[in-house]
Amino acid sequence: GENVEQHPSTLSVQEGDSAVIKCTYSDSASNYFPWYKQELGKRPQLIIDIRSNVGEKKDQRIAVTLNKTAKHFSLHITETQPEDSAVYFCAVRGGGKLIFGQGTELSVKP
Amino acid sequence: DAGITQSPRYKITETGRQVTLMCHQTWSHSYMFWYRQDLGHGLRLIYYSAAADITDKGEVPDGYVVSRSKTENFPLTLESATRSQTSVYFCASRAGNVDSPLHFGNGTRLTVT
Numbered sequence: 001g002e003n004v005e006q007h008p009s010t011l012s013v014q015e016g017d018s019a020v021i022k023c024t025y026s027d028s029a030s031n032y033f034p035w036y037k038q039e040l041g042k043r044p045q046l047i048i049d050i051r052s053n054v055g056e057k058k059d060q061r062i063a064v065t066l067n068k069t070a071k072h073f074s075l076h077i078t079e080t081q082p083e084d085s086a087v088y089f090c091a092v093r094g095g096g097k098l099i100f101g102q103g104t105e106l107s108v109k110p
Numbered sequence: 111d112a113g114i115t116q117s118p119r120y121k122i123t124e125t126g127r128q129v130t131l132m133c134h135q136t137w138s139h140s141y142m143f144w145y146r147q148d149l150g151h152g153l154r155l156i157y158y159s160a161a162a163d164i165t166d167k168g169e170v171p172d173g174y175v176v177s178r179s180k181t182e183n184f185p186l187t188l189e190s191a192t193r194s195q196t197s198v199y200f201c202a203s204r205a206g207n208v209d210s211p212l213h214f215g216n217g218t219r220l221t222v223t
Contacts, residue, residue: 001169006152032209043214045151053210072204075127089152091212096160097168098212102152 002027006101021104023090024072035075039086076081080108115214116215131186131218133201142184146197179214191222
């Protein structure tokens with residue numbers, strides 16, 4: 001089945017710096033790659049997603065890039081703010097199910 | 111999102127007891143999912159369903175049973191709870207399009223003593 005690896009598991013940055021989280025996957029048939037943000041005690045919420053026929057997508061300070069050949073995709077957050085502190089999950093959809101990475105705890109220090 | 115609700119929010123049960131976690135969605139989404147969240151493991155898929163009366167195993171199905179007699183409900187049953195099943199359980203749903211987003215419930219925190 002699909003295997004999703006996410007790195008790093010923890011990431012600490014200064015406010016205003018950029019943050020990058022990377023995920024690799026195993027199933028080349030996977031076609032949809034979302035990112036979720038989970039604040040402490042809350043449910044995960046979608047922040048950005050990308051389909052397999054697109055290489056990059058941006059939404060204000062966040063962007064996702066996809067390299068289908070290498071089977072990896074990344075989340076980029078620019079000009080980080082303290083409210084960006086949360087756990088971020090990548091996910092991969094192949095068929096009907098969505099498989100998640102292990103999560104990255106991002107801490108933005110003011 | 112108010113359209114997907116889980117109950118109970120918190121549950122404490124004893125080893126060996128049967129417990130059922132409920133999930134209800136009002137969007138008529140075709141797909142529904144159960145995940146468990148444990149520190150260091152992220153969100154792991156237990157079972158999912160593509161439509162009423164269709165269910166499939168996820169990554170960690172052992173010890174769990176699901177059913178989907180109605181589109182809007184997807185209960186998860188632990189037939190004989192074990193301490194290793196102490197976790198936060200999230201139900202989620204989505205429409206049938208390939209890029210339709212997953213909507214999560216608020217979660218159920220289950221403790222097995």
